[in-house]
Amino acid sequence: MSRRISIIASRSAESIFVCRWGHRAAYIESSQTLIVHGGKSDPTSSYSYTSAPNTGETLSLDLSTNSSTVSVAWKVIRKDGPTVAWHTLDFLDGGSEGELLVTGGEGGSALALQTRNDSTWIISPNPSFTGTVSYQQETNVVQPIRKVFSGSSRSVDGKTVFITGGEKNDGSGLGYKEAWAVASSNGVTYTSLPDLPTDLVHHQSVMLANGTLILIGGLIPSASSFLSLSSLYTLDTTKAASGWNAMSLRTSTDFPTSRRGHTATLVTDSDGNDFIYVVGGISGSLQGGSVLDDIWRLDVAKSSWEEVSSIASQRKRAGGDDPSARFDHIAVAIDQQLLVFGGRSLCGALTAID
Numbered sequence: 001m002s003r004r005i006s007i008i009a010s011r012s013a014e015s016i017f018v019c020r021w022g023h024r025a026a027y028i029e030s031s032q033t034l035i036v037h038g039g040k041s042d043p044t045s046s047y048s049y050t051s052a053p054n055t056g057e058t059l060s061l062d063l064s065t066n067s068s069t070v071s072v073a074w075k076v077i078r079k080d081g082p083t084v085a086w087h088t089l090d091f092l093d094g095g096s097e098g099e100l101l102v103t104g105g106e107g108g109s110a111l112a113l114q115t116r117n118d119s120t121w122i123i124s125p126n127p128s129f130t131g132t133v134s135y136q137q138e139t140n141v142v143q144p145i146r147k148v149f150s151g152s153s154r155s156v157d158g159k160t161v162f163i164t165g166g167e168k169n170d171g172s173g174l175g176y177k178e179a180w181a182v183a184s185s186n187g188v189t190y191t192s193l194p195d196l197p198t199d200l201v202h203h204q205s206v207m208l209a210n211g212t213l214i215l216i217g218g219l220i221p222s223a224s225s226f227l228s229l230s231s232l233y234t235l236d237t238t239k240a241a242s243g244w245n246a247m248s249l250r251t252s253t254d255f256p257t258s259r260r261g262h263t264a265t266l267v268t269d270s271d272g273n274d275f276i277y278v279v280g281g282i283s284g285s286l287q288g289g290s291v292l293d294d295i296w297r298l299d300v301a302k303s304s305w306e307e308v309s310s311i312a313s314q315r316k317r318a319g320g321d322d323p324s325a326r327f328d329h330i331a332v333a334i335d336q337q338l339l340v341f342g343g344r345s346l347c348g349a350l351t352a353i354d
Contacts, residue, residue, distance in 0.1 A: 019043060019349035020055065020342050021328035024089030026100055034061040034332060035077075036341065037123065038105065040085045042349050049286055049344060054108035056083040058123065063334060082121050082137070083108045086328075088152035089123075090161045093184045099124050101161050101182060104147045106169050114169040119146040120188055141188045144180060149260075151205035153213055155237060159183060162193070162213055162237060165200035167221065175199030175221035181240070194243040197233060198222065204264035206276050208300065211238040214247065216264040216278065216298075217256075226258035226283070229305070250304040256296040259283045261327030267297075267336060274300040277308075277338055282327040291345050293325035 023039025036059040040052040047053070058077045087105025100123035107114055120138040147166030154161050161182045168174040177200070179193035196215070203218025215233040219226055227233075232247040249255070262281025268274050276298040282289045295309045329343025342349070 021049075021344035021349055022085035022106075023330060023342060024087060024102075025330040025332055025341065026089055026091055027332050027334060032062070032064040032334070034063055034334075034339070034341075035059070035100070036061070036330070037081060037089055037100075037102070038084045038087060039342070040349075045349070052349075054083040054085050054106070054110075055079075056081040063339075081123065083110055084119075086148040087119070088150055088161075088163060090152050090154045091158060092154070092161055092182070093159055099184065101184070101188070103143075103152070103161075103163055103182070104150050104166060104169075106148050107146070115145055117143050117145055119143070122184075122188070138188050141190070143188075143190050144178060147176060149202040149218075151200075151203050151215060151218075153205040153207040156207065156209060156211055159185065160237075162205065162207070162235075164205055164213075164215060165196055165203060165218070167201040173221050175201045175219070179235070181237075193235070193240050197244055197246075198227075200227060200233075202260035203227065204262060204278075206264050206266050207237075208266070208274060209268075211236060213237050214276070216276065217259050217262055217281065219260045226260065228255070228258055229278070230255045247303065249298075250302065254307065255305050256294065256307070257283050257290075257292060259292060259327075261286075262292070263329060263331035263340070265331045265333045265338060267333045267338065269336065276300065277331070277333075279331050279338070279340055280326045280329060280343065291325040291327055 020039035020041045023036055025034060025036045027034055039055060041055050042052040057079050058081050060075050060077050082102060084105030084107055088103045090101050092099050092101040102121035102123060104119045120141050120143050122136045122138060146169055148169045150166030151164040152161055163180040163182060166176050177195040179196055181191045181193055183189050198220050199222050200218045200220060204216045206214045213235045217227055217229055230249055234245050234247045236242060256278055259281030263279045265277045267277055278296045281292050284290050294307060296305055296307050298305055326343030326345050329340055331338055331340045
């Protein structure tokens with residue numbers, strides 16, 4: 001795969017685009033449509049990282065003309081969805097046209113109690129995706145406590161979503177070791193998995209084609225430290241009862257700075273080689289830490305890291321001048337391109353899709 005990461009400019013003919021962070025995304029392959037839901041928005045730069053209002057909007061982006069030279073327009077599908085940020089969003093039950101599972105998330109000022117067992121929602125796109133969705137809160141599901149900053153990944157067959165770690169949403173900073181498998185064959189069900197080796201929040205998880213789940217980065221609240229990217233946690237989901245293992249990486253190479261709020265995205269090149277691209281994040285305090293704009297990739301077969309670029313250099317190549325360093329953004333791999341949307345820097349929310 002080429003190391004160049006294509007840049008796609010964004011526009012909004014109807015002036016509906018709103019910068020945001022803490023949002024989540026899913027991609028519908030057949031219609032080449034990106035779906036973005038939730039997050040926090042602050043178009044006037046009037047709020048702090050945590051006090052900004054949540055949005056319940058579900059947006060779509062048509063990427064059928066996928067080119068670095070084409071502008072793309074956002075559409076608001078619905079505005080009245082669950083108003084959550086720092087949640088999880090994954091397709092569930094088979095192919096990418098299925099239901100979207102929402103778990104956890106900070107519920108905003110409209111939610112009086114943020115620590116109940118009530119955070120599971122199903123978002124159902126129209127089967128042919130003609131631009132409609134429906135929402136259903138799963139109130140009768142036995143489910144874990146609402147958390148923020150959990151990791152999530154879908155199984156290879158699409159029938160299970162794996163939820164890992166997370167932070168109690170009460171300001172205590174309490175982190176969790178929990179791991180769950182969520183399925184929907186006969187209604188939504190949660191199955192407990194072996195605990196993580198440590199509590200972990202604001203990390204990323206990636207599912208490989210062989211069923212190996214990899215956890216990358218994040219904060220360990222109980223130790224007030226970050227999980228080093230020199231050693232990653234893995235779980236063989238085909239025999240999950242065996243528990244978690246440490247994936248040791250080659251020590252002869254450099255490693256990315258430890259971080260939280262980054263993205264980690266699996267990209268398979270034309271030769272079938274797997275690479276995990278880590279983009280941005282923040283190292284240190286959420287309110288004053290160092291916001292990163294570097295781009296690293298992990299060669300899974302070689303167990304080695306390589307710094308390949310930065311958001312700034314990619315935007316300069318495309319003629320853009322928006323802020324580059326960011327965290328709490330999203331990244332989606334589409335046809336060996338990596339699309340990065342939104343996020344927050346120390347100066348506020350970002351609007352670019354890179």
